[in-house]
Amino acid sequence: MIGGPARAGRAVDSRRPRDKVSTLPDAIARYVRPGSRVALEGFGHLVPMAAAHEIIRQRIADLTICRMSCDMMIDQLLAAGCLRGLITSFLGNSSGGSLHELRRALEGRSTVKVELQEFSHGGMIARYIAGAAGLPFYPIRSYDDGDLRQVNPLIASVTDPFSGDEICVVPALRPDVSVVHAQRADRAGNVQAWGILGVQQEVAFAGKAVIVTVEEIVDDAVIRADPNRTIIPAQIVSAVVPCPGGAYPCSVQGFYDRDDAFFRRWSENARDEQAVPKWLRDNVYELPDHAAYLQRIGAALDRLRVVPAPSGSVDYGSRQPVSAAGPGLVVS
Amino acid sequence: MSTGARGVTDAERLVIAAARLLVGRRTVFAGHGVPTLAISLAQRLYEPGLEIVYESGVVGPHPDRVPTSISDSLLVTGAECVVGMPQLFGYLIQGSRIDVGFLGAAQIDRQGNLNSTLIGGDYQQPQTRLPGSGGAIEVMAHAREVFVVIRMHSPRSLVSHLDFCTTPSPARAGKQGGSTQASGRGVSTLITPKGTLRWAADRGELILTAVARGTTVDDVVATTGWPLAVAGDIVEDPLPTVEELRILREELDPERIYLR
Numbered sequence: 001m002i003g004g005p006a007r008a009g010r011a012v013d014s015r016r017p018r019d020k021v022s023t024l025p026d027a028i029a030r031y032v033r034p035g036s037r038v039a040l041e042g043f044g045h046l047v048p049m050a051a052a053h054e055i056i057r058q059r060i061a062d063l064t065i066c067r068m069s070c071d072m073m074i075d076q077l078l079a080a081g082c083l084r085g086l087i088t089s090f091l092g093n094s095s096g097g098s099l100h101e102l103r104r105a106l107e108g109r110s111t112v113k114v115e116l117q118e119f120s121h122g123g124m125i126a127r128y129i130a131g132a133a134g135l136p137f138y139p140i141r142s143y144d145d146g147d148l149r150q151v152n153p154l155i156a157s158v159t160d161p162f163s164g165d166e167i168c169v170v171p172a173l174r175p176d177v178s179v180v181h182a183q184r185a186d187r188a189g190n191v192q193a194w195g196i197l198g199v200q201q202e203v204a205f206a207g208k209a210v211i212v213t214v215e216e217i218v219d220d221a222v223i224r225a226d227p228n229r230t231i232i233p234a235q236i237v238s239a240v241v242p243c244p245g246g247a248y249p250c251s252v253q254g255f256y257d258r259d260d261a262f263f264r265r266w267s268e269n270a271r272d273e274q275a276v277p278k279w280l281r282d283n284v285y286e287l288p289d290h291a292a293y294l295q296r297i298g299a300a301l302d303r304l305r306v307v308p309a310p311s312g313s314v315d316y317g318s319r320q321p322v323s324a325a326g327p328g329l330v331v332s
Numbered sequence: 333m334s335t336g337a338r339g340v341t342d343a344e345r346l347v348i349a350a351a352r353l354l355v356g357r358r359t360v361f362a363g364h365g366v367p368t369l370a371i372s373l374a375q376r377l378y379e380p381g382l383e384i385v386y387e388s389g390v391v392g393p394h395p396d397r398v399p400t401s402i403s404d405s406l407l408v409t410g411a412e413c414v415v416g417m418p419q420l421f422g423y424l425i426q427g428s429r430i431d432v433g434f435l436g437a438a439q440i441d442r443q444g445n446l447n448s449t450l451i452g453g454d455y456q457q458p459q460t461r462l463p464g465s466g467g468a469i470e471v472m473a474h475a476r477e478v479f480v481v482i483r484m485h486s487p488r489s490l491v492s493h494l495d496f497c498t499t500p501s502p503a504r505a506g507k508q509g510g511s512t513q514a515s516g517r518g519v520s521t522l523i524t525p526k527g528t529l530r531w532a533a534d535r536g537e538l539i540l541t542a543v544a545r546g547t548t549v550d551d552v553v554a555t556t557g558w559p560l561a562v563a564g565d566i567v568e569d570p571l572p573t574v575e576e577l578r579i580l581r582e583e584l585d586p587e588r589i590y591l592r
Contacts, residue, residue, distance in 0.1 A: 043388055043417065044403025068417075069466070092463035095364045095401045106461040107453075120469035121387075122421045129418055141426055141513040142473040146500040148465065151455045167513060195408045196388045197416040251405045260400045309409050 020189045020240050021217060024290060027239035028054045031177045031209045032063070037085075039066035039128075039175035039207060040073065043198030044094055044258065047250035048181040048213055049073055050243050050290040056080040057284050064115070066175050068124045068199065069094065071250070072266040075101035078112060079276040080284075085115040087173065089124045094250075096260070097267025101276050110273070118152060123170045128199050130172035131206030137169040144168070178207025181247045182232070183254060184222070185214045189237030192229040194311075195253025204232045213243035215255050227316075245294045245301055256304040340572050342525035343591045345544055346481055347373060347580060348572050349523050350434070353479065359383045360432045361425070361471055364402050365590050366481050367434035372398075372584050373576065385424055387467055389415045398585055425470045428515045433475030435468050435499070439491045440480055442537040442558045444501035444519030446472070447494040455496065468499040473513065477520035485524035487557035503536060526552045528569075535561060542567050 022030075032038055032055055040048050052073045055063070064085030065077060071094045077083040079101050091106075093099050104110040119127070126138035139158070149155045149168075157166045180200045182193040191212050193200060204210045212232065217240070223230060249259035269275045287293050294301060340348075343366065350370035354360065355378045360371055362384055375382045385391050388403040392412030399407050408414055415424070424430060437446035448468060452459030472478055478501075482489050502514035519538065522529040528542040539561040543552055545568060553560045585591045 044401060045388070045405070070463075088464075090463050090466040091461065094403070103461045106458065108457045118464055120465035121417070121467040122426065122470035125417050125421050141515070142469045144473075144500060144513050145497075146469060147449070147455075147497040148469070195405060196390070196403050196414065198389070199417045201416065202418060251403065253405050253408055257405050258401065258403070306405065 019187045020234070020237060021187050022239040022241055024050060024054045024213065024241045024243055025058070027211045027241050028058055028060070031211055031238060032058075032060050033176075034060055035062045036060075036176040037064040037066065037087075039173075039178040039203045041067060041178065041180050041199055041203045042247065042250065043069055043196055044071075045196040045198065045247070045251050045253065046181045046183075046193060046200060047071065047073070047247045048179045048211075049248060049250060050246035050293070051179045051181070051211065051213055051241075052077060053284050053290065053293065055082055056280060066124075066173060066203075068121055070099060070102070071096070072099065072263070072270070075099045075266070075270055075276055076280060076284075078102055078105060078114065080280055083114065085117065087117045087119075087124075089119045089121045091118075093267045094263055096263030100267070100270040101273070104273060117154065118148060119155070119170065120148070123155065124173075125199055125202070126170050127173035128202040128206045130170075131174040132202045133205075135172055137171045139167045139169050141167065173206060175203070175207045177209040177211060177238075178203045179211045179213070180204060180232075181213045181243070181252070183214065183252060184216050184218045185212060185237075185240045186218060186220045186223045186234070187240070188220075188234035189232075189240040190223045190230050190234045191232035191237065191240070192223060192226070193231050194229065197231065201231045204236060207236075209238040210236055211239045211241065212237055213241045213246040215244050215246070215252055217242045225316075226314075243290060246290065248294075248297070248301055248304075251304075254306065254309075256301060257306060259300060259304055262300075340545070340577070341591065342483070344572065344577070344580060345525055345569070346370075346483070346523055347591070348576050349528055349542075349569065350374075350479060350481065351378065351576070353521055353523075353528075354379055354382060354432065357382065357431045359385060359430050360434065361385045361387070361430045361475060362402075362434050363387055363436065363466075365436075366483075367479075368399065369580065369584055369590050370434075373580055376579050376583075377575065385420070385430060387420075389417060389420045391415060391424070398587075398589060400589060421467065421470055425467070425474050428474055428476070430471070430475040431477070433471035433478045433516075435471060435478055435480050437468075437480060437482065437499070438462055439489055439494050440482060440519075440522060440538075441491055441494050442560075443503050444478070444480070444522070444531065444538060445494055445497050446480065446499040446501075447496050449496040449498040451495050465498050472499045472501060472518065473516060475516045477517050479521045479523065480519050482522065482524045485526040485552070486555055489557075490522075490524070490555075490560075491557040526555065529560075530563070532561070532563070537561065539563050540566060542569055544569050545571070
């Protein structure tokens with residue numbers, strides 16, 4: 001059942017190693033179990049697509065997937081038999097069209113059933129915030145009198161003790177494992193990201209375990225030169241996975257653009273129910289890993305590479321050396 | 333696709349009508365497609381100070397070409413601000429800092445309630461499943477006013493009863509007693525290929541205020557799924573100006589990504 005105790009204490013693992021670099025197969029095998037509730041987040045950007053493919057490759061079943069804005073990843077997980085439940089707020093292929101595998105299931109045109117739990121974006125965000133902050137639920141000023149509330153018992157209301165008004169609430173969402181992609185991290189799992197950030201930070205803090213795939217592992221000094229850029233601290237990260245190209249066909253700011261044509265083709269091709277299993281066979285099951293997939297798509301990713309547009313830098317400052325600062329604090 | 337005066341397509345009519353209605357507005361929340369072009373056109377010709385907020389969290393983008401999606405990385409490069417989802421939905425939308433929200437839908441009713449969830453059947457087994465709310469519920473509740481763009485004007489899209497009410501207008505939400513949680517006024521304007529409907533506060537419904545060139549009032553009424561009221565001062569769309577068409581066709585969407 002979906003829900004679960006939001007206020008359960010967080011286990012502190014004092015033996016958690018400082019170096020959390022892992023391979024993708026190992027990270028997925030260790031943290032994603034049959035029946036797990038798995039958040040795979042990224043709002044059209046920093047999408048953990050390679051991680052989803054590894055879940056498919058390992059044939060992990062009965063998952064409840066949490067994903068605000070769906071895309072072809074959901075069609076793929078569904079056709080692979082991994083997906084039992086879906087907690088979401090948008091059931092299209094991003095802006096690319098329909099998700100036909102998902103529609104076949106929801107429209108009763110296939111033997112697969114999906115346990116759907118549907119909110120708006122605002123509702124999903126509220127659920128992650130509550131999960132991250134250890135709150136049982138979160139208030140949201142919408143949902144009055146829409147039909148979604150009639151079909152989703154997890155949209156409720158409480159009385160505001162201060163005004164006496166009714167306000168809608170949604171329960172905390174705490175995934176068993178939250179998976180996100182990002183630009184870079186150090187070996188301990190301090191994760192830096194920029195561009196469209198979506199709910200990457202909230203879903204990480206909401207997760208009971210956190211897997212982060214990154215374009216590159218960088219030296220500690222790179223991270224520590226710009227600590228405000230770290231959106232997820234190593235403290236909450238379970239595994240960090242070097243995974244260049246891990247968001248393709250979605251974009252990674254500063255690395256590669258989105259493959260819009262792939263999105264459109266997916267929505268076109270997946271009309272044919274034979275097409276999705278075939279795609280999975282050719283692009284996931286018959287390939288050993290993500291590196292082999294990148295080789296297979298080859299030039300597609302190269303065409304999406306961006307030219308540099310570096311940020312300006314800020315000056316964090318550093319205390320003056322003791323000798324230069326004079327005799328120290330003088331109290332007059 | 334039908335074309336009217338000056339060979340104006342339906343998509344161009346929607347964009348130009350929306351752009352003209354943005355005069356006097358400041359902060360606009362936009363999704364993909366027609367709204368993106370309408371805002372760009374309005375910025376160029378009518379309201380240079382217009383501020384755009386995209387659903388991806390980009391505030392004040394300055395793209396060097398037309399973005400292909402709301403999460404296009406070129407919206408981020410050179411933008412004034414990028415916020416995460418909690419800040420976008422919490423502070424900007426629920427915090428009532430959006431003047432105009434643009435929404436689309438498969439169905440709309442006379443009160444401005446929207447359906448983007450399903451057509452036919454029921455929730456447990458719809459005939460056609462659509463994407464659902466996305467952020468529409470929050471935008472409807474909290475934008476000061478909402479412009480709805482419907483790309484097909486027919487009794488199946490402008491309906492007397494929605495197959496599912498995904499996005500209640502504040503008019504409907506406030507009706508059932510108790511306090512309404514919405515802070516916005518709901519749908520002020522519905523733009524279709526055949527005309528423009530505006531909210532008539534005294535009647536509590538959308539009424540026809542302008543017809544597209546090449547269309548008649550009778551045709552619009554006949555292709556609307558509820559008994560459509562017509563404003564006493566109804567007008568015919570002013571002709572698109574040469575400048576509007578030039579900017580739209582040659583500068584904003586020369587490859588006709590959105591104008592197809």
